[in-house]
Amino acid sequence: MNGTLRLYALHGAVVALLVALNFLLPAYHHGLMARILVLATFAMGYNLTFGYGGLLSLGHAMFFAAGLYGAGLGIHHLGLGVPAAFLAALACGAVLALPVGLLALRTTGVAFMIVTLMFSQAFHLAILYFSAFTGGDQGLVLKPQQRRIETWLGTLDLTDPTTRYLSALTLFAVVLFVLLAMVRSGFGRALVAIRENEERTRMLGYDTFANRLAALVVSGTVCAAAGAAYGLLFGYVGANFASVQYSILPLLWVLLGGAATTLGPLFGTVFMYYMVDITSGYTSAYMLVVGVILILLVLFFRKGLLGTLRERWLGWLP
Amino acid sequence: MTVLLETRGLSRDFGGLRAVDRVDFSLMQGEIRALIGPNGAGKTTFVGLVCGRLAPSAGTIVFDGADITSLPAHRRVRLGIAYTFQITSVFSNLSIFDNVALAVQRTLADGRAQGRLRASVTEALERVGLADRASLPAGQLAYGHQRLLEVAMGLALKPRLMVLDEPTQGLGDGEIEAFIALVREIAAEATVLLIEHNMDVVMQLADRITVLEAGRVLAEGTPDAIRADEAVQRAYLGGSA
Numbered sequence: 001m002n003g004t005l006r007l008y009a010l011h012g013a014v015v016a017l018l019v020a021l022n023f024l025l026p027a028y029h030h031g032l033m034a035r036i037l038v039l040a041t042f043a044m045g046y047n048l049t050f051g052y053g054g055l056l057s058l059g060h061a062m063f064f065a066a067g068l069y070g071a072g073l074g075i076h077h078l079g080l081g082v083p084a085a086f087l088a089a090l091a092c093g094a095v096l097a098l099p100v101g102l103l104a105l106r107t108t109g110v111a112f113m114i115v116t117l118m119f120s121q122a123f124h125l126a127i128l129y130f131s132a133f134t135g136g137d138q139g140l141v142l143k144p145q146q147r148r149i150e151t152w153l154g155t156l157d158l159t160d161p162t163t164r165y166l167s168a169l170t171l172f173a174v175v176l177f178v179l180l181a182m183v184r185s186g187f188g189r190a191l192v193a194i195r196e197n198e199e200r201t202r203m204l205g206y207d208t209f210a211n212r213l214a215a216l217v218v219s220g221t222v223c224a225a226a227g228a229a230y231g232l233l234f235g236y237v238g239a240n241f242a243s244v245q246y247s248i249l250p251l252l253w254v255l256l257g258g259a260a261t262t263l264g265p266l267f268g269t270v271f272m273y274y275m276v277d278i279t280s281g282y283t284s285a286y287m288l289v290v291g292v293i294l295i296l297l298v299l300f301f302r303k304g305l306l307g308t309l310r311e312r313w314l315g316w317l318p
Numbered sequence: 319m320t321v322l323l324e325t326r327g328l329s330r331d332f333g334g335l336r337a338v339d340r341v342d343f344s345l346m347q348g349e350i351r352a353l354i355g356p357n358g359a360g361k362t363t364f365v366g367l368v369c370g371r372l373a374p375s376a377g378t379i380v381f382d383g384a385d386i387t388s389l390p391a392h393r394r395v396r397l398g399i400a401y402t403f404q405i406t407s408v409f410s411n412l413s414i415f416d417n418v419a420l421a422v423q424r425t426l427a428d429g430r431a432q433g434r435l436r437a438s439v440t441e442a443l444e445r446v447g448l449a450d451r452a453s454l455p456a457g458q459l460a461y462g463h464q465r466l467l468e469v470a471m472g473l474a475l476k477p478r479l480m481v482l483d484e485p486t487q488g489l490g491d492g493e494i495e496a497f498i499a500l501v502r503e504i505a506a507e508a509t510v511l512l513i514e515h516n517m518d519v520v521m522q523l524a525d526r527i528t529v530l531e532a533g534r535v536l537a538e539g540t541p542d543a544i545r546a547d548e549a550v551q552r553a554y555l556g557g558s559a
Contacts, residue, residue, distance in 0.1 A: 186423040186435075193409055193420050200407045203369065205395030205424045205475065 004184075007318060011180055014263060015173045022165050030161055036273050037168040038229045039253070041175050043265030045222030046250035051260035052183055053215045054195030055108075058247045059100070059116030062123040063220040065242035066092040067227025069127065069134065072237030075146050077133070082149045082158065086228050093224020094217055096123075101216040105209060117244065124242040139238030147232055164233045171229050172266075175222055180262050182218070184318055191215055192260070223250075256297060258307030262318050267305050321380075322347040322479060322509050323368065328377035329533075330363055337363040339533035340377070345479070350501070350510040352520040355530035356553065361513045362404060364530065365481050368511075369401040370394045382478070396424070398478030402485060404513070406464045408471070410457025417456050417467060418442050421474035442474040446500065462493045466500075473504065480504055481511045486519055498522055521545070529553070 018037070025033060042064055049055045070092030074080040080088060104115040127134045134140070149156040158164055182188055193201040194208045202208050231237045240246070249272075250265075257268025275293060279286035301308040310317040323345040330338040338360045345351055353361050366372040368379060370391030378387045386394055395401075409417050422438040443449040446466040451459070456467055465485060472480055482501070486494050494516065501523055504510060514520050520527060520541070527544045529536040531553045537544060544550055 186419075189412075189416055189420055189423070192412065193416075196409045196411055197407055199371070200403065200409065201420070202391050203371070203395060203401050203403070204421050204471065205392050206420075207390075207392045 003316060006316070007180070007184075011176060011262065014266070015169070015176070018169050018172070019166075022162065022169070027161070030165060032273065032277065034161070034165040034168045034233065035230075036269050037165075037172040037266075038226050038233065039249075039273070040266040040269040041168075041172050041229070042223050042226035043250045043253040043257070043269050044172075044175055044179055044262075045219045045226060047254045047259065047261075047265050048179060048182075048219040048222065049216055050251065050254055051258075051264070052188060052191045052195065053212055053219075055105075055212065055216070056113050056251070057104075057116040058113045058244070058251075059104075059118075059120030059123075060219075060223055060250055061242050061244065061246035062100075062120040063093050063097060063223035064227035064230075064246055065123060065127065065239075066096045066220070067224030067229075068231045068237050068241055069227075070224065071228035072140050072142060072231045073134065075142055076140050076237075082147065082232055086225070086232065089224050089228030090221055093221040093227075096224075097217045097220025098213075100220070101213045105212050105216065117247070120242070120244065120247055124239065124244075127239045127242050134239070135237070137239050139236060139240075142231065142235045142237065144235070147235060158233055159235070168229060168233060171225060175225065176262065176266075179222075180318060183260075183262065187211070187214070252294075254304070256294075256304055258304030258310070261304070261306040261310060264304055264306040271305070319346045319348070321345070322382060323511075324380045325368070326378050326380075328364070328367055328379065329375045330360075330367055330372060331375045337533050338367060338374075341530075341533070341535055343528065343535065345509060345511060347509055348505070349525040350505045350512065350523050352512045352514055352524035352527045353530060354514065354517075354520060354527060355536070358532075359530040360533040361530055362483060363533075365401070365483060365511065365513060369399055369481060371401070395475065398476075399481065400472040400475045400477035400479070401481045402468045402472045402483060404483035404487070406461065406468055408456040408459075408464050408467050410455065412456060413453050414443065414448060414456050414459070414467060415439055415452040418470050418474050421471045425474070425476055438474065442470045445473060445503070446470040447496075462489050465489065465497075469500065469504075477508050479511060480508045481513075483513045484515060485512070486514065486516050494519060 021033060046060050049057055067089040070089035071085040074085040074088045100119050104112055104119065107115050128136055144159045147158040156163055158167060190201065190206055190211050194211055198208050253268035253272055254265050256271055257264030257266065275290055276286065279289040303311055306317060321344050325341055325343045328338060328341045329336060341364060355361055363372065367374050370389060374387065378385060381397060381399065386397065418439045419435055422435055426434060440449055443452055446469055448463060448466060448470060456464065459467060469485065486497055489497060498519060501510060512523065524541055526539060527541055528538045529544060529550050536553055537547045537550050
């Protein structure tokens with residue numbers, strides 16, 4: 001189909017551009033973009049529940065941190081290799097999201113925000129409390145020799161900037177295409193329908209709870225993957241990534257880029273990151289500038305960058 | 319003829335108010351049954367109980383020989399009970415195609431079969447005459463067409479029992495004529511339970527009529543019998559019908 005081809009071509013072009021940036025960017029921006037790609041993956045995971053599922057969670061930091069600590073503690077205490085640590089992190093995200101979803105999804109709206117926030121705070125405090133095991137607020141530093149993957153082709157060293165960038169991009173691209181396929185599938189359609197009108201969707205024979213739970217588990221797993229990648233690529237596992245700030249950031253990134261758009265989270269994260277980076281170079285009151293820009297964006301791009309674009313000109317964007 | 323749906327002693331209380339009061343009701347396979355009664359008689363509450371949107375306070379519901387009283391709504395839909403809403407509630411931000419696809423994809427064993435999905439959606443839209451507008455957002459349709467879309471969604475579920483809650487409300491005369499033809503077509507394959515205020519529509523369509531008043535069955539019978547029934551005239555028709 002023509003439309004499908006166009007969509008995959010567009011997403012492929014975005015990924016190709018990001019590959020090209022690997023060779024073009026100066027060192028500083030190269031490192032920054034690697035970080036942004038991991039955080040954009042976090043935002044994409046968040047977007048599945050918030051944008052498509054219509055569930056405003058204030059607790060996604062716990063899924064990011066579950067991946068971060070799942071991988072980090074696995075390496076630190078169990079001596080896992082990088083691939084095993086990554087898989088353990090995915091399992092942590094999924095296993096955490098399931099009971100949280102079972103309990104939190106009994107609520108909606110403001111109550112859901114509060115319940116997810118509370119779970120996340122409990123998770124954060126647990127990390128601080130078990131400091132003998134987690135390193136508390138100091139966190140853990142992964143040694144360079146713990147961040148290598150031995151393959152039969154040779155050693156993949158995640159501390160090397162190019163390897164790091166391309167690893168982050170690989171994760172980003174895989175998640176991007178998986179989510180693209182997912183939101184265009186029957187499941188994605190059902191999820192949006194539940195967001196738009198839950199009662200009507202139920203009367204079409206959908207188990208709305210089960211669909212939301214599935215979305216939350218996938219979302220939690222994606223966020224955990226991002227958390228694990230962050231720890232493995234940048235070598236630091238810290239409790240502040242479980243704080244409420246890291247629940248609100250993906251919300252901001254998604255809102256800026258456009259909720260329920262596949263590419264919005266990337267644009268939102270890039271935009272926000274660079275806005276802070278550039279303004280902080282000029283003034284120590286950069287948060288004031290950022291705040292004003294955010295207010296203007298909300299006023300004139302109510303649905304985020306891509307959401308507004310889709311509404312006005314490009315109705316075919318997923 | 320076999321019984322498709324049967325309720326025994328079905329009741330529903332809202333606080334102190336008994337909206338549906340010990341209703342014994344049975345519906346034969348293949349018939350068109352109209353449910354009429356004054357405002358507040360409990361019609362919508364009654365079909366809400368049948369569809370599972372509300373839980374009964376007492377009584378049982380049997381569908382096709384199986385007790386479905388405690389089944390959640392989505393499981394009842396899968397058994398073949400489709401409900402079209404009284405207040406139009408299509409997904410106005412989704413395309414017309416997606417609205418119907420939501421219904422179709424549930425009935426397909428393999429939801430990924432894109433070709434079959436498209437064919438079934440088109441078929442349902444053709445039956446209500448909206449196939450040429452499939453890519454429009456549903457919210458852009460005129461009111462009467464939204465009602466038709468609502469019916470198309472119900473049809474796409476391939477139901478055995480189609481519950482239509484005031485389908486002609488707010489439609490013009492020409493649209494009502496078309497609607498009557500459509501309901502006849504639906505009835506060729508499914509049993510129809512119709513809540514309707516427009517007595518012309520009821521008299522033209524219904525095989526039998528059940529009259530509810532204050533949550534109870536006041537009378538039941540053929541259109542002619544109901545028209546002649548004195549209690550019904552007093553309660554509902556105001557003696558003028």
